[in-house]
Amino acid sequence: MKRPFYILLLIISTVLQAEAQNPAWIVPDDQKGKISLLKFTPDMAKQGEVIYMKNCQSCHGIPTKKNFAAIVPSPGDLSEPIVGNQKDGELFYRITTGKAPMPEFRNILTEDERWTVISFLRSFHKGYVQPDPEKLAASAGRRIKLSMVYDTAKRKIMVKAVELTKEGPRPAQGAVIVLFVQRYFGNMQMADPKTTSESGYAGFEWPQDLPGDKAGRVILSAKVSDPTGSMQEAVVRDTLSIGVPTDKPALTDTRAMWSTRDKSPVWVILTYTLAVIVVWYFIIYIILSVLDIRKIKELNL
């Protein structure tokens, strides 16, 4: 009787051990109340599906199909009640921060995109009622709209922040702006973040030697960075012709070591081919002449 008991104990404690290795994923209280300022509509859910298929499906599978990836901890099917019963703010927090192995989507999806995915998930949650966005909008932080221009005289990028209030737009003072320029892969931050002045402007020195494309175009984006949440996320993207026109041939245009076979350097082709021909000429020559030994039968004594 004792032995099975110990075995069970061993198994159970091992399982508990394994469970314990996955620390709980706690959402801070002040994040739980966060809600979407956009009304979830069937249209929005459809857009959310596209984002979901691209970013989440590989692990979570297709909702309701339970075909999520077999990894530990299990990602689970997001149409389940265990997800449906969570508040919008909780889901938003989890998607934003991630938890290994789930990546954090903070810098991969914009806030709007994250809400769009949630609207897709919500379409599977029976009995879900969205908190009224209109009512809560007031308490959700200031709504900011950004725009940018290049000031040729000052050689500065001027980012303008406008706050949208009930009384109409007015310059937003004290917004912290970060400016990025797009490069081959991802964005590069330009200079330190700047705070907008009374007139709602933040100016960024523009380096005069930054390469652009053939026409000198560079793609810039500015964003309000506000960790306290007193301002809503705002982003502006613009293409400006203020870089140095650069027309470098693509790295694979000419013959090079790293290029395709058709563009191998001539000396490599020649060296390789020549070496192979010379060595194999001798090998084949030797094989043939050794086979000749058979023909020399008669011993001339």
Place this chain on the structure above:
Amino acid sequence: MDKIISDLSHHIRLNKGFFLWMGFLVLALLACTYAYILQLRYGLGVAGLRDYISWGLYISNFVFFVASSLVGMLISAVLGLIGLKWVHPITRIAETIAVAFAAVAGLVIVMDMGRPERLANVFIYARFQSPILWDVTVITTYFVISLLLLFIPMIPDMAVLHKRFGSLPSWLKPVYKTLSLNWTDHPEQNRIIHRSVYILLILIIPAALSIHTVTSWLFALTVRPGWDSTIFGPYFVSGAFVAGSAAVIIAMFVFRKSYKLQDYLTDLHFNNMGKVLVLVAFVYLYFNINEYLVPGYKLKRADAVHLSELMTGHFALMFWIVQLGGLLIPIILLLFRSMRRPLPLTLISIAVFIGAWFKRYLIVVPTMSHPFLPIQHVPENFRVYTPTLIEIAITLFSFILVLIIITLISKFFPVIPVVETARDKGLDPLKRIES
């Protein structure tokens, strides 16, 4: 003459020992084949290989095989062309080892492929710039040259044994007859053989140097710490001579015992091979010092991580055992004549041989575990490489295959050149054939 023939060929028959040994090898091979079938079915994931450390046991083993096969060139070409007569009885052993290791080396690469059925793509989409194409080319070439160097000098032996060796198994007779190419000691025939061997001996030097140099370039043409080195070619080549010489000594010992060749593989041969081993080991030690001291003095950041992992970190135990037990201590011991007697020399060679295998592991794996970009957000088994049982079984498979090839060649052909031995003793094998 009769004594030489019977001494050097009495082992060519099917006896119980042979069946036991081959049966054992074949069974072991089958067991390991099962491991490979598992890998084919479930993919390379059954090995400990992951995204970051994608080169492990298989590639280390490949490098080791290519290294061991290099000795054919050292013994036959370098020592042979210098005109050292004592190497004559050893040349065939060296070539057999070269052929076996070179043949299986290519197979080891196929074992490291997740989709071996796409092997042909290596050739269909070959890029002239790719060291992989160069490697495939030179290894094939080296294998063919070694095979020719094994069989062309054997032509007279085949003829003599076919005509004069009474107890030659009957099923081997047609094989010997075909391989003898109707050799009758005609001067013209001998001229062809002599000239062919001569050309091959010259050809095999650049071919052998390139196989291991190109293999080293598979590593050295990257910028990773531990591989980014300009002396990797000679470093690998000198290391190859160490592994290969040790292999030849072990084989000499085994053949001498089991085929009763004491009169032909004498203490003199062991003594001389011991000297060869200590010489190449010294050269290799010299390259080792360069390879660790130069980056160790400058201590660029990535190199510092790499070297400290090797010398004091995760790989330290293996590293010091290999460097001391597989290189330094053998060198010191081999300086003494008494250590170059057959038994102690063979034991030392075994240590060197095993050390050489682990040395390849130390060249391949530690560098892989330190990529320039940090390893993040991956399960623990992506960070640390531990070979799995299946992987070890597949590696054993390749070793068993080498043993099978060596056994078959040495069992059905004279291990020591018959005609050459007779001539060295001033005897004339051919006159007797005619009479």
